[in-house]
Amino acid sequence: MxxxxxxxxxxxxxxxxQYLAGLLSGQSRNRVxxxxxxxxxxxxxxxxxxxxxxxxxxxxxxELPPTTPSRLQAEAMDLRVLYEDDDLVVIxxxxxxxxxxxxxxxxxxxxxxxxxRGAGWSTIGGAERPxxxxxxDRDTSGLIVVARNDATHRAxxxxxxxxxxxxxxxxxxxxxxxxxxxxxxxxxxxxxxxxQRMVVVAGGRQAITEFVRLGVAGGHSLLQVSLTTGxxxxxxxxxxxxxxxxxxxxxxxxxxxxxxxxxxxxxxxxLRHPRTGKSxxxxxxxxxxxxxxxxxxxxxxxx
Numbered sequence: 001m002x003x004x005x006x007x008x009x010x011x012x013x014x015x016x017x018q019y020l021a022g023l024l025s026g027q028s029r030n031r032v033x034x035x036x037x038x039x040x041x042x043x044x045x046x047x048x049x050x051x052x053x054x055x056x057x058x059x060x061x062x063e064l065p066p067t068t069p070s071r072l073q074a075e076a077m078d079l080r081v082l083y084e085d086d087d088l089v090v091i092x093x094x095x096x097x098x099x100x101x102x103x104x105x106x107x108x109x110x111x112x113x114x115x116x117r118g119a120g121w122s123t124i125g126g127a128e129r130p131x132x133x134x135x136x137d138r139d140t141s142g143l144i145v146v147a148r149n150d151a152t153h154r155a156x157x158x159x160x161x162x163x164x165x166x167x168x169x170x171x172x173x174x175x176x177x178x179x180x181x182x183x184x185x186x187x188x189x190x191x192x193x194x195x196q197r198m199v200v201v202a203g204g205r206q207a208i209t210e211f212v213r214l215g216v217a218g219g220h221s222l223l224q225v226s227l228t229t230g231x232x233x234x235x236x237x238x239x240x241x242x243x244x245x246x247x248x249x250x251x252x253x254x255x256x257x258x259x260x261x262x263x264x265x266x267x268x269x270x271l272r273h274p275r276t277g278k279s280x281x282x283x284x285x286x287x288x289x290x291x292x293x294x295x296x297x298x299x300x301x302x303x
Contacts, residue, residue: 003064009054016043017050020060027064028157031126040065072101072128077113082282087152087275088145089114089131092284095141095261100129114146121146122153133157134230141287142169142266155274160230166270169225169235170214170286172263172294173244174253177213177221184209184238188231197251198233200241207231209238218297220247224267236262247293259293 005024013019017036021029033050035041041048041062054060080092091110098105101112114121114131121131124147131146133156147153159165189204191197208228215222221244225235236252239245245253249262256263265286272279285291 005060005062005064007060009056009058009060011056013054015050016041016048016052016054016060019054020062022161023060024062024064027124031124034126035062035064072112072115072130073107074115075108075112076116077110079110079113079117080284082143082284083280085148087148087273088156089117089148090143090145090269090282093136093141093144093266095139095287095289098138099135099144100125100132102128110144110146120148122148122150124150124153124157134160136266137233137236137262137264139261140169140264140266141290143167143269143282143284144266145269145271152274156271159271163228164272166268167227167230167266168268169227170265170267170290171211171223171225171235171239172247172259172290172297173221173223173239174219174247175221175244176216176219177211177223177242177244179213181212182210182242184211184242186238186241188234188237198231198237200237205229205231207234207238209235217294220294220297222294235264256293258296259289261289263290263293265290 007023017029017033020041021027021032024032036048036050043052044059081089082092083090093110098109101109111130111132123130125132133145133147133153136142136144145156147156185208186200187202187204188198188207189201191199206229209225211223211225213221214224227234236246236249240252247263248256248259267286268281268283270279270281
């Protein structure tokens with residue numbers, strides 16, 4: 001059965017999709033945008049669009065259709081599971097593994113591997129994204145948490161929205177970064193000419209990245225990067241914005257003979273367990289290709 005809701009906007013808001021995602025706990029902004037596009041959301045009894053500016057007194061109504069049973073087939077995978085209980089699973093994702101199905105990736109994703117571990121994943125993300133609370137780019141390695149049930153999914157989503165979940169990455173950046181530590185605050189939006197790219201643009205979504213320089217070698221820098229927000233390609237876009245793109249990034253920088261992907265790894269994840277309230281932290285060392293690239297640069301420096 002569909003879930004129906006009504007709401008009167010108490011104050012002006014810049015965007016319908018952003019406002020509704022905050023109102024509907026556990027619904028991602030992408031999910032809300034799909035609901036709007038499919039006609040499941042109305043404003044003042046009329047058709048709506050994601051970027052509509054809301055005014056005080058506007059009347060919202062929505063219908064959340066029941067989740068369509070997944071038609072995805074389970075695929076056995078040798079996943080590196082760091083933690084698992086009845087509520088959540090933490091996985092050290094290898095580079096090259098797509099998180100969920102999408103254009104060009106109908107099979108062989110992390111989701112297919114999760115299904116092979118049995119039933120019982122959150123349904124909030126839709127039939128194609130069971131369990132998926134957040135994502136990593138295909139070529140980014142490292143830690144990702146997935147939800148076993150909808151209550152956990154909602155709780156983890158709130159932690160992301162309230163910036164209570166800590167995610168730290170390790171990156172190799174091209175060039176010697178001058179500042180030992182810095183904060184990049186620059187809005188990110190989709191490139192209107194190249195839809196697969198994101199860019200820093202006025203009017204984009206707020207994006208905040210902080211980094212600490214861990215070392216310099218061979219004309220490159222080793223960085224520990226923290227996300228305050230979680231925009232698509234955020235670290236890659238922000239580092240390119242300050243003229244220090246991620247090593248090996250073919251989209252925002254250049255390919256490199258040192259590593260066959262962007263040198264970016266999600267190394268630390270901290271969250272509060274939704275059921276116990278306990279703060280939990282996991283760490284995953286960068287994979288071999290990352291370490292070989294940095295060691296190669298270090299050897300160059302010593303020559």
